[in-house]
Structure formats: structure tokens, C-alpha cells
Amino acid sequence: MxxxxxxxxxxxxxxxxxxxxxxxxxxxxxxxxxxxxxxxxxxxxxxxxxxxxxxxxxxxxxxxxxxxxxxxxxxxxxxxxxxxxxxxxxxxxxxxxxxxxxxxxQDEGAFGWITVNYGLGTLVKYSFTGEWIQPPEETLVGALDMGGASTQITFVPGGPILDKSTQADFRLYGSNYSVYTHSYLCFGRDQMLSRLLVGLVQSRPAALLRHPCYLSGYQTTLALAPLYESPCVHTTPPLSLPQNLTVEGTGNPGACVSAIRELFNFSSCQGQEDCAFDGIYQPPLQGKFYAFSNFYHTFHFLNLTSGQSLSTVNTTIWEFCQRPWKLVETSYPGQDRWLPDYCASGLYILTLLHEGYRFSEETWPSLEFRKQAGGVDxxxxxxxxxxxxxxxxxxxxxxxxxxxxxxxxxxxxxxxxxxxxxxxxxxxxxxxxxx
Incomplete structure (x- = not known):
């Protein structure tokens, strides 16, 4: 691992x-x-x-x-x-x-939403006239969090929340809030990388695995058995494989995206407007969003936190994935531990946000990748x-x-x-x- x-x-x-x-x-x-x-x-x-x-x-x-x-x-x-x-x-x-x-x-997502809006002062403000005022609801900011094992989306939708299991209600500073929130277990960065690797092993069982999400020229050896120990993995390792697996990068972003899409069940939401993926209800996106934790760290490394368009983000990540490993390794000294995974992480985040949560070219500008809100981490x-x-x-x-x-x-x-x-x-x- x-x-x-x-x-x-x-x-x-x-x-x-x-x-x-x-x-x-x-x-x-x-x-x-x-x-x-x-x-x-x-x-x-x-x-x-x-x-x-x-x-x-x-x-x-x-x-x-x-x-x-x-x-x-x-x-x-x-x-x-x-x-x-x-x-x-x-x-x-x-x-x-x-x-x-x-x-x-659900609590993890809701607390992240509170942190963002508390830091930004969008829950309540003290006016120059000496009165407390509630800022307009449209100033509230949605929260996108990604850890190692799960990822969360939380926001105030423009209409009623039809699936009450995804609704969290608060009363803060005298005002009531109903937010949509859902946590996707097994869709955090580390579990995604493990599931991605297992999927490639299952599709092409061999002692040498050619990994499209690793940069060309990169090679490593991994123990095979621990990959299958996670509750997020619902299969067993092929019997013919050795205990240690040699993984070789090919730097093929197209094949990488295809492998990443296998981690989602997009067909379960086909034809449904209020659905994200894996059959999970999600109302239409509303308002501005802050994406933090692994969303921010990955895009910060790729220099994509300055409000670039969706098409620019896509092009930048694809170009990075096609760079030779030796060139990238030389360009980022001292970062060897995380470097091999930035291509997969970048394409995964792009797939999750665009095809999963349905940020389009038009709504992408409402998405900001941030480490802090109002000076608060x-x-x-x-x-x-x-x-x-x-x-x-x-x-x-x-x-x-x-x-x-x-x-x-x-x-x-x-x-x-x-x-x-x-x-x-x-x-x-x-x-x-x-x-």
C-alpha cells in the first residue's frame, strides 16, 4: 500500500x-x-x-x-x-x-459546510448601523471535501430536497437552514487509487501491469494482497498472480479516464435530472462552491486554482499525464512520494466534478479551489x-x-x-x- x-x-x-x-x-x-x-x-x-x-x-x-x-x-x-x-x-x-x-x-459534510460559511461570514453579519443582519441566502457557499476514504458534497439547493435522508437541518444565529449533503464512502483519494489499481489488475491479470494513469517511464513494485483487504474492494485477487506486482506507467490519459469511469455507475442515473451517480439523489447545483482538502491540494500542484475554465483544466491535466516521468521527477525534486499519483488524482477529480456532480462549462466558474475561507483553514x-x-x-x-x-x-x-x-x-x- x-x-x-x-x-x-x-x-x-x-x-x-x-x-x-x-x-x-x-x-x-x-x-x-x-x-x-x-x-x-x-x-x-x-x-x-x-x-x-x-x-x-x-x-x-x-x-x-x-x-x-x-x-x-x-x-x-x-x-x-x-x-x-x-x-x-x-x-x-x-x-x-x-x-x-x-x-x-452526513455530519462530516455538514460540519465542512458550517466551517466554510462561518469563515466567510455568510451566516450572520454585524452592520455599520449596529444591527445584526442575515446575508442573502445566495451568498451561502457549498462545500466539497475529499479525504483519503470519502468525499462529501453539501449545499443549499434552489428547491425542496426530495430525499429527506440527504437533508441536514440547522438553526444558526436565529435562522433555519436546510442543506443537501451526501458522503460517498470509498470515493476518497486513497481508496480511489487502490480501487483503480485493483480494477486494472482484474481486467489484465499479469505479473507486469501497464498502468495508464502513471507517467511513462515510471515503475514500481507493490504487494498485491493488501489491495484486496479494503471493504471498498469487492473481489478477490487472481490466483495466477505472484505476491508482488510490477507496475509500469504508460502515460495514457484517455485510457486512464476510461479506467476511472469504471469506478462509477453512471448508467444508474441515466435520464434522471436529480441524480449524481451510483443511483444517489442530488438536486441541481446551486450557488458558489469551495472545494478543499484533496480537491485543493491536487489542483494546487497542477496550478489550477486560479479560476481556469473547464476546458483549460481538462487540457492541463491531460498534458501533465503525457509528460515523461523522468522530466516530471526532475521538475519537482523532493516530491517523489506523491508525484506518481497526480495524474490519476487530477483526472479522477475532473471526472467526479464534471460527470458525477455535473459541473458544466457554464457552472464551473462557480467552483473555487481553496485552502482557507476568511483566513480559516x-x-x-x-x-x-x-x-x-x-x-x-x-x-x-x-x-x-x-x-x-x-x-x-x-x-x-x-x-x-x-x-x-x-x-x-x-x-x-x-x-x-x-x-
Missing amino acids: RAPPTRPCSCISGRRTRRMALVWSARPWPARWKAGESLQGCLEEALVLIPEAQHRKTPMFLGATAGMRLLRQKNSSQARDIFAAVTQVLGRSPVDFWGAELLAG IGWTLGYMLNLTGMIPADAPAQLWAVSYGVWVAKVVFMVLTLVAVVGAALVQLFWLQD
């Missing part, structure tokens, strides 16, 4: 929101309890940002997302072991630990913390501190330890390899 980044967790902490991009190492641990001990470094970094006198007054939360949802599907007892381990370790910390929980996919974690602490009240605010992020962070010290989707994906890889 490809290794995720090598640090244990992600933190939001202290007087300013800060994402430290710490995720779990894929190196095998000698015992499951180290899943909890590995959070210690992240916790120590966060504590440095909080005055010692405030430690006991600082609430701490831990939330797990799609990777852990996958692990629970595969082995619920292992998932319980991990939660028990992290609860034990964090419970000994000098802060006020409020517990660990596994988030539903975008992700589900801030929305999760705001929900748990009640920092966004249901009733209309009476004083300025209720909405102003800058004033609020000067008054409240907080810390959130989060197991982001890629963390969960790394845990899944870790424990599958140990089974």
Missing part, C-alpha cells in the same frame, strides 16, 4: 486556528495500544500554544471519520480497541477531554468544534462576540484533536496488514 504522511494526527488549537497536518504513520506498530500513544506528540505540540493556567479549562474532542468507518465495517472490535486506546491516553492529558466519537458521513474540524461547544447559537446573537472570529478566538481557548479521513485510512491499512 502507498504510505500516507508520517505523523500521527491533525490539531486545531489555541488563540488562532491552526492545522498542523499530522497524520498516522503506516509503519506497523507492535501493539494496538500505540494507536493512542501515537497521539502524544500531537497533543504536546497543541499544549505549547495554550497557557498552562488554561489547560484544565480547555475542552478537547476527538472525532474520527471515513477511514475509521471502513475499519468498523471490516473489524468492529479493532475499531473499539482504537477508541479505547485513544480515550485512555487523552483522558490522562492535562486538558478537559470530552471524549471520542465516530462521525457519520477549511475542513470539517472547526464546524465540529463549534457544534460541540455551542459557539454558534441557535438564536440571533445579541453581542458582537458571537460572530466575530477574531474577537472570539481572543476570548476562547480551544483544542480539537481530529482523526481526519486520511488518518482513518492509514489506520485501516495498518491493522489490515497486521491481520
Whole structure:
């Protein structure tokens, strides 16, 4: 399996929101309890940002997302072991630990939407006349998130939400919101890459796999068995293949797109206007969208975050996929770990957004690839913390501190330890390899 980044967790902490991009190492641990001990470094970094006198007054939360949802599907007892381990370790910390929980996919998408709109100030504003005003609904921004194991789409549609299982309702600052949200498990970046590789193996079983999404001249050797351990893979490896598979890139974007499209079931939505893919209901897109996490990181690498048209995005990615591996490797020194996957990731995101979510040439300009909103790093974690602490009240605010992020962070010290989707994906890889 490809290794995720090598640090244990992600933190939001202290007087300013800060994402430290710490995720779990894929190196095998000698015992499951180290899943909890590995959070210690992240916790120590966060504590440095909080005055010692405030430690006991600082609430701490831990939330797990799609990777852990996958692990629970595969082995619920292992998932319980991990939660028990992290609860034990964090419970000994000098802060006020409020517990660990596994988030539903719908919650993950909804919290990302809250984070974006809270950062942008589109939920409520304090006017120059000294009054609280609710910005027009058309200023609300949809949220597109992609982790390692899942991807989410959340927005306020222009009409009623016909499938109530995809509806999330909030009352924030005295206003009611009904958003459409859906989380696609197994459609995160890492699980997509694994499913893509398995699909190619199944279609052309051989000791040497010619991979159209890897650049020409690239070659690597992968262990075959771990690819089939994910609950996202619903097949078994061909019996004739060796334990290790040699993969050779051909740099063929057309063949790569064809292989990626096999990961979707577009025919299930044929002729249906309110449908995305795999038979999932989705109302027509409405308003502006912010795409973050792996959406942003992939397109930022490809230099596609400046409002380029859909046709330009398509051309740019295809041209990158056709570049020789040695040339790309030389052009981006020190990035060897992630370089081989940018072609597949770019074409996958393009396919998901254009053919899946149905962003057209006309609606593409409403889509922005962002890392931050209003100076706040975008992700589900801030929305999760705001929900748990009640920092966004249901009733209309009476004083300025209720909405102003800058004033609020000067008054409240907080810390959130989060197991982001890629963390969960790394845990899944870790424990599958140990089974």
C-alpha cells in the first residue's frame, strides 16, 4: 500500500486556528495500544500554544471519520480497541477531554459546510448601523471535501430536497437552514487509487501491469494482497498472480479516464435530472462552491486554482499525464512520494466534478479551489468544534462576540484533536496488514 504522511494526527488549537497536518504513520506498530500513544506528540505540540493556567479549562474532542468507518465495517472490535486506546491516553492529558466519537458521513459534510460559511461570514453579519443582519441566502457557499476514504458534497439547493435522508437541518444565529449533503464512502483519494489499481489488475491479470494513469517511464513494485483487504474492494485477487506486482506507467490519459469511469455507475442515473451517480439523489447545483482538502491540494500542484475554465483544466491535466516521468521527477525534486499519483488524482477529480456532480462549462466558474475561507483553514474540524461547544447559537446573537472570529478566538481557548479521513485510512491499512 502507498504510505500516507508520517505523523500521527491533525490539531486545531489555541488563540488562532491552526492545522498542523499530522497524520498516522503506516509503519506497523507492535501493539494496538500505540494507536493512542501515537497521539502524544500531537497533543504536546497543541499544549505549547495554550497557557498552562488554561489547560484544565480547555475542552478537547476527538472525532474520527471515513477511514475509521471502513475499519468498523471490516473489524468492529479493532475499531473499539482504537477508541479505547485513544480515550485512555487523552483522558490522562492535562486538558478537559470530552471524549471520542465516530462521525457519520452526513455530519462530516455538514460540519465542512458550517466551517466554510462561518469563515466567510455568510451566516450572520454585524452592520455599520449596529444591527445584526442575515446575508442573502445566495451568498451561502457549498462545500466539497475529499479525504483519503470519502468525499462529501453539501449545499443549499434552489428547491425542496426530495430525499429527506440527504437533508441536514440547522438553526444558526436565529435562522433555519436546510442543506443537501451526501458522503460517498470509498470515493476518497486513497481508496480511489487502490480501487483503480485493483480494477486494472482484474481486467489484465499479469505479473507486469501497464498502468495508464502513471507517467511513462515510471515503475514500481507493490504487494498485491493488501489491495484486496479494503471493504471498498469487492473481489478477490487472481490466483495466477505472484505476491508482488510490477507496475509500469504508460502515460495514457484517455485510457486512464476510461479506467476511472469504471469506478462509477453512471448508467444508474441515466435520464434522471436529480441524480449524481451510483443511483444517489442530488438536486441541481446551486450557488458558489469551495472545494478543499484533496480537491485543493491536487489542483494546487497542477496550478489550477486560479479560476481556469473547464476546458483549460481538462487540457492541463491531460498534458501533465503525457509528460515523461523522468522530466516530471526532475521538475519537482523532493516530491517523489506523491508525484506518481497526480495524474490519476487530477483526472479522477475532473471526472467526479464534471460527470458525477455535473459541473458544466457554464457552472464551473462557480467552483473555487481553496485552502482557507476568511483566513480559516477549511475542513470539517472547526464546524465540529463549534457544534460541540455551542459557539454558534441557535438564536440571533445579541453581542458582537458571537460572530466575530477574531474577537472570539481572543476570548476562547480551544483544542480539537481530529482523526481526519486520511488518518482513518492509514489506520485501516495498518491493522489490515497486521491481520
